[in-house]
Amino acid sequence: MKTGELKTKNKLSTPGSGTTVYIDYSEEKKVLEVGFDGGKVYHYLEVEQSVWMKYKSLILKGESSGVFVNTQIKPVYQYIEIH
DSSP states (O other): OOTTTTOOSOOEEOTTOSSEEEEEEETTTTEEEEEETTSOEEEEOSOOHHHHHHHHHHHHTTOOHHHHIIIIITTTSOEEEOO
């Protein structure tokens, strides 16, 4: 699965973050895609929809995506570097 292959309507830009550019989520595959400043893209695996909803809520409030990724995603979920 490469960047853009999630093909969802969930993609959100993350303007409140200095480290991420966008996030996306596939409910069907339970994959969270995070695009980082600098061009790297990661897929975090087996992410529950409740985690996505919490993350999405923070982004919509203008809070930092990077803090959430570093504290709630990276330490918990396996990932694949896509790009």
